[in-house]
Amino acid sequence: MLCTDPKKSDSLAFGNFIHLISIKRLRIEIMCPLGVHTFFSAFMPEQAAAKAALILPCIALLLWLSSILTSKQEPEGKPVSLPGWSLLSIWPFFERRFDFLHRGFQITGQSIYQFKLLHNTVVVLSGESARRDFFQSKQLDLNAGFKFLSGAIPMMPGVTSNLQARQVALIHKRLVAAQSSERLSRLIPEILDDSRRLLDCWGISGTLDPFNELSQLIFQTTVRSIGCADLADDAEVVAQLKNLYDTLDTATTPASVLFSWFPSPSAVKRLLATKKIYDIINRAVTERLQGGVPRDDTLQLLLDHEDDKMLIVGFIMGLLVAGSRSTGTTGSWMITFLSGHPHWQATAAGEVKRLLERYSSHPTYSPACDPSSQPHSLASLSAQLSDIPLEAWENEVPVLDSIIRETLRLAEPHAAMRQNVGPEIRLGGKIVPGGAYVVYPYSDVHLNPELYPDPLRFDPARGVSKMPYAYVGLGGGNTMCLGQRLAKLELKLITALLVLGFELHAVDQAGLVLDELPQPDWNDTLTWTLHFVFVVRLYQLLSLYFT
Numbered sequence: 173m174l175c176t177d178p179k180k181s182d183s184l185a186f187g188n189f190i191h192l193i194s195i196k197r198l199r200i201e202i203m204c205p206l207g208v209h210t211f212f213s214a215f216m217p218e219q220a221a222a223k224a225a226l227i228l229p230c231i232a233l234l235l236w237l238s239s240i241l242t243s244k245q246e247p248e249g250k251p252v253s254l255p256g257w258s259l260l261s262i263w264p265f266f267e268r269r270f271d272f273l274h275r276g277f278q279i280t281g282q283s284i285y286q287f288k289l290l291h292n293t294v295v296v297l298s299g300e301s302a303r304r305d306f307f308q309s310k311q312l313d314l315n316a317g318f319k320f321l322s323g324a325i326p327m328m329p330g331v332t333s334n335l336q337a338r339q340v341a342l343i344h345k346r347l348v349a350a351q352s353s354e355r356l357s358r359l360i361p362e363i364l365d366d367s368r369r370l371l372d373c374w375g376i377s378g379t380l381d382p383f384n385e386l387s388q389l390i391f392q393t394t395v396r397s398i399g400c401a402d403l404a405d406d407a408e409v410v411a412q413l414k415n416l417y418d419t420l421d422t423a424t425t426p427a428s429v430l431f432s433w434f435p436s437p438s439a440v441k442r443l444l445a446t447k448k449i450y451d452i453i454n455r456a457v458t459e460r461l462q463g464g465v466p467r468d469d470t471l472q473l474l475l476d477h478e479d480d481k482m483l484i485v486g487f488i489m490g491l492l493v494a495g496s497r498s499t500g501t502t503g504s505w506m507i508t509f510l511s512g513h514p515h516w517q518a519t520a521a522g523e524v525k526r527l528l529e530r531y532s533s534h535p536t537y538s539p540a541c542d543p544s545s546q547p548h549s550l551a552s553l554s555a556q557l558s559d560i561p562l563e564a565w566e567n568e569v570p571v572l573d574s575i576i577r578e579t580l581r582l583a584e585p586h587a588a589m590r591q592n593v594g595p596e597i598r599l600g601g602k603i604v605p606g607g608a609y610v611v612y613p614y615s616d617v618h619l620n621p622e623l624y625p626d627p628l629r630f631d632p633a634r635g636v637s638k639m640p641y642a643y644v645g646l647g648g649g650n651t652m653c654l655g656q657r658l659a660k661l662e663l664k665l666i667t668a669l670l671v672l673g674f675e676l677h678a679v680d681q682a683g684l685v686l687d688e689l690p691q692p693d694w695n696d697t698l699t700w701t702l703h704f705v706f707v708v709r710l711y712q713l714l715s716l717y718f719t
């Protein structure tokens with residue numbers, strides 16, 4: 173807009189000079205020299221005023237150009253920010269993570285967005301290309317991500333946390349060695365025997381809470397498999413350890429994660445539980461070192477490699493959580509799903525029976541031959557299952573494999589968490605600055621109706637999608653689960669015992685069979701358990717199977 177009255181235009185132009193410089197280029201060029209000249213001529217001779225009127229706008233123009241060139245532009249590709257940064261608005265990230273993350277996608281209308289957690293940037297991803305970049309990136313650190321965003325591991329600097337990269341690499345190497353084929357083959361009868369012992373306590377019929385009983389059972393077999401045989405043999409110590417690990421879970425609160433330095437009651441509880449776990453495991457390692465009898469277990473494997481004592485203690489303390497928590501919950505959900513799907517119970521039982529027919533050399537129990545052996549046939553079933561070799565458990569059980577896969581797809585409310593420990597990178601085309609945290613919710617694929625039609629339905633018969641990273645239940649790309657060989661073996665052995673040994677029904681508290689199974693709570697990212705009353709009714713089937 174041009175001003176035609178020179179007087180008016182002078183005053184207006186000068187009054188708005190600074191403002192105009194920054195926002196209205198056209199008006200500056202035309203109006204400033206005139207107005208400035210009139211202004212200066214009021215104070216100085218005509219010639220000097222003319223010079224000043226020319227020089228000043230040039231300086232202003234230069235300043236303006238340099239401010240444009242040096243100004244911090246919002247980089248193109250920066251993820252849109254979630255409005256609201258107060259602690260209150262991000263609290264649900266810890267308490268109802270699934271809802272929080274999905275509301276973020278809805279509010280921003282974007283497949284990638286970011287929010288602030290204290291002074292840290294957290295980028296949330298979804299979509300095919302972001303997922304691919306995420307799982308393939310080498311500079312996203314899982315441990316750093318979990319330490320800051322989850323905090324649900326025993327924190328003992330130098331033992332279970334703040335480990336150097338070479339210590340983490342050594343722990344991973346030993347974990348692979350602990351799952352060698354020879355070692356897993358020797359573990360089969362031990363896992364079966366532990367499980368059979370605990371299943372015997374369930375009785376011939378009755379009800380049980382799978383989220384309690386299965387997680388206890390799998391804690392026992394995990395202590396046996398990656399811990400120490402002396403601990404696994406002592407039922408009291410195993411129960412004590414389980415309680416302490418449960419305390420770590422229940423005492424993990426948003427405040428204890430965000431302000432881990434603050435000695436809140438839950439932080440103190442966590443600290444005490446961690447110290448007690450340390451004492452139990454350290455004592456077992458010390459006793460073995462000081463002349464205990466060598467056993468065929470993971471502790472002995474670590475001692476034989478002459479690993480540092482603190483690394484050994486940290487290995488057992490850390491992997492007992494990684495191993496038992498996820499395997500226990502997966503086992504509980506598997507039994508829940510099987511108890512509501514008699515067809516899959518029977519199909520799984522049929523698959524294991526065929527393996528028994530092929531591999532078992534133990535005589536099949538028959539009440540006619542040995543009427544006195546009722547009803548303790550779980551022992552003989554476990555002995556028969558021990559005859560099935562590891563290769564068969566790993567390669568000849570497509571039904572059990574698909575039941576595990578479908579259980580993890582439907583009931584593993586995991587969000588993968590990382591820290592970008594390198595320079596700025598792009599994931600899915602969006603910028604993730606160095607030091608920022610990145611979260612990828614598994615629901616992006618596992619509950620995606622385009623990949624899994626009717627995604628909340630349990631259906632092990634679903635095909636596997638060919639889309640890259642369409643199934644990430646045991647990780648993907650650079651971070652695959654390093655304990656999956658053991659986890660799958662434990663789950664298969666326990667399921668075999670259950671489907672051949674019992675008939676399972678999901679019932680309510682009154683004992684009535686449920687029409688509909690309970691759904692997993694995707695907001696319960698830590699323990700994945702159920703929060704309402706539900707039980708599984710058992711009938712021991714052995715007399716049917718062995719006649």
Ligand code: HEM
Nearest residue numbers: 491494495498499502588589645646647651653654655659
């Ligand atoms: C059914 C049981 C299990 C499930 C569902 C499971 C799932 C996973 C998943 C999804 C990851 C990748 C995490 C991510 O990308 O954010 C992972 C990593 C890992 N898992 Fe498992 N896991 C199970 C059992 C175990 C067991 C028994 C152990 C050890 C005894 C174990 C040790 C590990 C370790 C060490 C990693 C980290 C790998 C790395 O840093 O690259 N897991 N697991």
